Amino acid sequence: MTSTGRVLRTYEGGRGRERDARSELFLLAVSNFVSQQTFYETGADRDDRFAKLLRELAVTDPAWTAGLLGWLRGEGNLRTASVVGAAEYVKARLDAGATGGPTGRQVVASVLQRPDEPGELLAYWTATYGRNVPKPVKRGTADAVRRLYHGKALLKYDTASKGYRFGDILNLVHAAPDPDKPWQGELFRYALDRRHHPDTAVPPASDRVLTAHRELMALPVAERRAVVTAEGGAERLAAAGMTWETLAGWLQGPMDKAAWEAVIPSMGVMALVRNLRNFDEAGVSDEVAERVAARISDPAEVARSRQFPFRYLAAYQHAPSLRWSYALERALGHSLANVPALPGRTLVLVDRSGSMFWSRLSDRSELNRADAAAIFGTALALRAECADLVEFGSTSDRVKFRKGESVLKILGRFGDLGGTDTTEAVRRHYRKHDRVLIVTDEQYTHHHRGDPTEQVPADVPVYTWNLAGYRAGHGPSGTGNRHTFGGLTDAAFRMVPLIEASRNADWPWAA
Missing domain, CATH: 3.40.50.410 (von Willebrand factor, type A domain)
Structure with a gap:
């Protein structure tokens, strides 16, 4: 990073050096959780500084700025800063009438890497700039939708808690199905029906995950816990794309030992790490705990999860049982x-x-x-x-x-x-x-x-x-x-x- 040579004061009164715009934006982007207050600066002040710097560089140095945003979402693994940054990139270049360099469509598509992120970007845009969504945002979002939407993604991310449901996004950006995914047309129609006619929406028969999930949801509440305890229950939950969050609501009762042991095989590594305390409180068996410990400390799993090392420290500090300590220590080492x-x-x-x-x-x-x-x-x-x-x-x-x-x-x-x-x-x-x-x-x-x-x-x-x-x-x-x-x-x-x-x-x- 580069300083300009201009002398500033730190927040504690120390003699500091001003950074140039690129260096200031990079450092702020990689250290800022949006709306996060720090000791010396409010969340709103930091967000304003981030947006101002990004809009400036989107016009004066678009290639560098597009590279930053792609890196933030990729190797940097910082979702919110990259999503917000992509929206500001488009806004700044439209306002300036700028041409040349990476297009807004390309930048938007590059930062949307998880199925819930198209909705997050649209929510940010409409909350900040109104409901008139420009073509670069729509087209970049549509490109991401074709790449990211599938049955399991719909079950996990198309929920009432989201500001933008999958159907809302499809209505707004008019994404056409990917020609290489012939099943996607039926999926899109189901997402629209789910949003607008939830009582009569029927998943496409070609999607086994959605069909299996519908069958589970149709079971009377009194019969559901028997699925969890039955032989093959874990496999049936996994085949239906049942997450641990969904399972808790589906059972309409406590997540007991049997429930956790049935869903643990299909949980992601970081979901396992976040729930170690719950596993102990439910009394999962030592055999299951050994399998959990093996997964969370596996080098390939740690690399695939792309989680920050401090996540493992937080789990270590909050997990009550010593049976997780060695696994978390190894996971922390692998993450470094x-x-x-x-x-x-x-x-x-x-x-x-x-x-x-x-x-x-x-x-x-x-x-x-x-x-x-x-x-x-x-x-x-x-x-x-x-x-x-x-x-x-x-x-x-x-x-x-x-x-x-x-x-x-x-x-x-x-x-x-x-x-x-x-x-x-x-x-x-x-x-x-x-x-x-x-x-x-x-x-x-x-x-x-x-x-x-x-x-x-x-x-x-x-x-x-x-x-x-x-x-x-x-x-x-x-x-x-x-x-x-x-x-x-x-x-x-x-x-x-x-x-x-x-x-x-x-x-x-x-x-």
């Missing part, structure tokens, strides 16, 4: 597989100040930025050839660890260290390391001590990994050996060895 093994000597500094503890990662998470920072700082230190791991706030201390130790065990050694004296932490602990990496929100308080990065010789790289996306950074970036990344994945860390190998890795989608 792309953190590089840095050669030489590395200094890793983890911000444990009050603002990091106060700010949760999202309104749906109890985990704070301080713990997320500690996860990645610890992973870097464990993977590095030789590393010093330091926590800092008003004071700073080394965090002791041994090679091969559990990440979760090391996390227990971090504390809450008050304010943010980044400069003193760097000055105190830098000892001719080959590189310095700082995981922080960059809002240091002791501005009279100077730029934290100036405590390190100019020929030694300093990498700042920012977890908050505020406007002012604590030092220069994008020039010389000073670089700032952001977000909640390990994608930024993969840039470190690329930069040190003198490759062009300015932006992840261009590397």
Whole structure:
């Protein structure tokens, strides 16, 4: 990322550096859950800043902006920012009468990767800009609908809780069935009937999932629990596309041991992780628990789920039974597989100040930025050839660890260290390391001590990994050996060895 050279003040009064528009937008995008309040900035302020920056760059640098949005939804795995960004991209270019570059249709289609996202994009557009939906949004959404809609998707995502049902979307964008999917025409007609004539809508006989689901739903309530307990019950639920959320309502009673054990085989990995406490409270058997533990810790399953490492930490903190601990530890390790093994000597500094503890990662998470920072700082230190791991706030201390130790065990050694004296932490602990990496929100308080990065010789790289996306950074970036990344994945860390190998890795989608 690149700073402009203009001096700003951090929210704590420290002397900061302004980033250029591309760097500011990238850092904000990868660290911002839409409408998420932070310690220093309201959710509305951050959303406004995100939209303004994106609209500006959609006109002045459309190829870069389209690349950012595609990366956010793909490798970055950030759904809401990419969906909102695509809508703003279209709006800005229509308002400016801009031509050339990636089309709005292409950008919209590129960010819609899950069957409920067409509805989310349309809901954002109509809430923000009214019900007059322009052609690029309609056509891009129609492209996504043809790619994403199938029977299981309809059962899972076409629910009354959604602002836009599948039938509403089909009416609005007029998506024609994919010529390579001859069954899709019947599916679309059923989605429309489901929306407008739910009492008489009949699923197409060619769709076995929808037909099996209809048969289950027609069973009297008194007979439903017998399906769960019968031999082959789990297979019947799976064949009908029955999710654990649907099952709870279908039974119209408690999710007991039998219910959980019947639906567990068809649950996704992250649904399993989120329900570990429920499994324990229902008393699922040790045999079933072993199968759950094996799935959630399987490297291929972890990679496929594309979940952030902090999800596993949150589960570890909230699951009451020790039988999940080892599996979650392994899953966390697998989710950090792309953190590089840095050669030489590395200094890793983890911000444990009050603002990091106060700010949760999202309104749906109890985990704070301080713990997320500690996860990645610890992973870097464990993977590095030789590393010093330091926590800092008003004071700073080394965090002791041994090679091969559990990440979760090391996390227990971090504390809450008050304010943010980044400069003193760097000055105190830098000892001719080959590189310095700082995981922080960059809002240091002791501005009279100077730029934290100036405590390190100019020929030694300093990498700042920012977890908050505020406007002012604590030092220069994008020039010389000073670089700032952001977000909640390990994608930024993969840039470190690329930069040190003198490759062009300015932006992840261009590397």
